[in-house]
Amino acid sequence: MADIPVFKPLIGPDEIAAAVQSLEMGWLGMGSYVAEFEQHVASVINAPDRHVAAVSTGTAALHIALLVAGVGPGDEVIVSAFNCSADYQAISWVGADIVFCDCDDDTLELDIVKAESLVSENTKAIIIMDYDCIISDYDQVEIFANKHNLRVIHDACHSFGSSWNGKMIGSYSDICVFSFDPVKTITCLDGGGVVVRSAEELKYVHELRLLGMQQPADVMYQNKRAWTFDVERVGFRYHMLNLHAAIGVAQIKKLKDIRSSRQNASKHYSDRLRAVPQVRTPNASFEEVNPFLYYIRVAKDDRDELRDYLKERSIDTGIHWQPGHWFSLWKDCRKCDLSVTDTVGDEILSLPLHSMMEMETVNRVCDAVAEFFSNGKS
Ligand SMILES: Cc1ncc(COP(=O)(O)O)c(C=O)c1O
Numbered sequence: 001m002a003d004i005p006v007f008k009p010l011i012g013p014d015e016i017a018a019a020v021q022s023l024e025m026g027w028l029g030m031g032s033y034v035a036e037f038e039q040h041v042a043s044v045i046n047a048p049d050r051h052v053a054a055v056s057t058g059t060a061a062l063h064i065a066l067l068v069a070g071v072g073p074g075d076e077v078i079v080s081a082f083n084c085s086a087d088y089q090a091i092s093w094v095g096a097d098i099v100f101c102d103c104d105d106d107t108l109e110l111d112i113v114k115a116e117s118l119v120s121e122n123t124k125a126i127i128i129m130d131y132d133c134i135i136s137d138y139d140q141v142e143i144f145a146n147k148h149n150l151r152v153i154h155d156a157c158h159s160f161g162s163s164w165n166g167k168m169i170g171s172y173s174d175i176c177v178f179s180f181d182p183v184k185t186i187t188c189l190d191g192g193g194v195v196v197r198s199a200e201e202l203k204y205v206h207e208l209r210l211l212g213m214q215q216p217a218d219v220m221y222q223n224k225r226a227w228t229f230d231v232e233r234v235g236f237r238y239h240m241l242n243l244h245a246a247i248g249v250a251q252i253k254k255l256k257d258i259r260s261s262r263q264n265a266s267k268h269y270s271d272r273l274r275a276v277p278q279v280r281t282p283n284a285s286f287e288e289v290n291p292f293l294y295y296i297r298v299a300k301d302d303r304d305e306l307r308d309y310l311k312e313r314s315i316d317t318g319i320h321w322q323p324g325h326w327f328s329l330w331k332d333c334r335k336c337d338l339s340v341t342d343t344v345g346d347e348i349l350s351l352p353l354h355s356m357m358e359m360e361t362v363n364r365v366c367d368a369v370a371e372f373f374s375n376g377k378s
Pocket residue numbers: 057058059060083084086087129155157158178179180181191192
């Protein structure tokens with residue numbers, strides 16, 4: 001029986017042709033393909049008042065976003081303990097302190113009510129994150145941020161191409177961050193995006209992504225470089241390469257089909273698995289989203305056994321994620337009651353989800369999950 005991986009990249013002739021063309025162009029660094037990719041991202045998010053910068057990874061985008069938000073040593077950043085390690089590392093890179101908030105049991109988003117108890121005079125920013133098919137309630141977040149005078153970093157690494165209440169992700173938040181890494185719905189091999197509100201912030205992002213060099217992006221976008229420029233600040237080597245952008249352009253042109261295929265597979269999973277009483281499916285209609293994962297929750301005592309059972313049937317699964325405060329490095333960070341996150345960390349399980357996934361494959365996974373529980377589990 002063929003293996004079913006948890007992630008599967010959609011790399012076909014278009015991506016390979018784009019990669020070859022970009023290599024043959026003879027300009028391997030940041031160049032014209034990066035400009036083209038940024039234009040495609042801007043047109044997807046559909047926000048003429050926002051500015052998009054492509055960077056090397058989603059983690060680099062988070063690092064840059066925190067710097068744009070003015071977060072530095074001595075500041076605190078409130079973040080869900082149910083998040084990706086990248087967010088915690090980026091907070092550490094700017095010298096700030098991580099403050100862990102619990103997540104909501106239903107949506108798995110940061111619990112904004114519990115966040116109230118975590119605000120201190122050092123709180124500078126809050127990171128919210130759209131987990132898979134559920135988008136953060138930005139209205140609530142905005143009220144909270146305005147009340148406490150905080151910048152908001154919207155980690156939309158899972159939700160590129162999704163919308164919330166009819167508004168595209170990236171079009172409404174304070175600073176928004178995307179990932180185009182190897183397993184994301186749109187991949188550049190590796191890549192990220194930062195969306196900011198003003199030309200001044202964009203200029204800052206451009207300097208941060210390329211060694212602080214005050215080199216106009218427009219020059220590089222013509223596959224040229226200025227040989228004289230000033231450097232006024234510390235910067236990083238976070239720019240996107242032409243090869244990566246070229247693959248991203250080929251991918252993004254398929255966004256509509258990618259999104260609808262992932263929606264259909266996710267809906268089918270939920271329709272089938274809702275009939276299995278031991279399985280908790282996402283509370284989502286999938287109508288507005290471009291789902292990155294398909295997750296379920298099962299009792300702690302069943303989860304690892306179910307993983308093994310599926311593995312024996314050549315079905316791979318994932319755990320997104322182990323909570324942040326479970327890691328040695330972050331166990332002592334300031335936190336509120338994290339009981340929901342602890343439970344979610346024990347129960348969460350990602351099932352295989354691919355672009356253009358065959359329903360037959362989804363059915364094979366659903367059959368195996370149903371079979372596991374009908375064999376007397378829980
Ligand atoms: C929620 C979230 N934030 C940030 C990242 C980091 O993105 P990247 O892998 O592009 O560095 C990821 C990657 O999986 C993620 O899932």
